[in-house]
Amino acid sequence: MKTRRHATFLRTGAAIAAVLALVVAGGAAARPGGRDHHGPPDLEQRLSRLELSAEAERAVHAILDEARPEQRALRRELKEARRAMKVLLDGETVDAERVMAQVDVIGGLKTAARKLELRTLIEVREHLTPDQRERLEKRRRHRGKDRR
Secondary structure: OOOHHHHHHHHHHHHHHHHHHHHHHHHHHHHHHOOOOHHHHHHHHOOOOOOOOOOHHHHHHHHHHHHHHHHHHHHHHHHHHHHHHHHHHHHOOHHHHHHHHHHHHHHHHHHHHHHHHHHHHHHHHHHOHHHHHHHHHHHHHHHHHHHO
């Protein structure tokens, strides 16, 4: 009986440690500039180097401006969800079910943010020339190499 309780305790502790590592890593990714690395601000920076026509620039900025409020709201929600996770993990006792439910909340918010990023990119690409799309993709790939 004692061995079974000990094994359960160890499994729960390992699960909590893994979740804590994910939360800490996720929080660290969100810190530079107070925002995640992805999304309209980053995309806007890459687009600024593409020498867009006046018409394309207006269209692209309208798309980015439309996405910005939702992106900010998701960032705020994600920050709050991470804070809530920290509270759950810092307590005297840890409720594994509540922690796992909070993992689902955080995961859902990250997924929503990624979908917004991709929807925005797809809309923006419609206003780029083939050469501009290729240059944008090269910048995205280069940025990805820098982060590894």
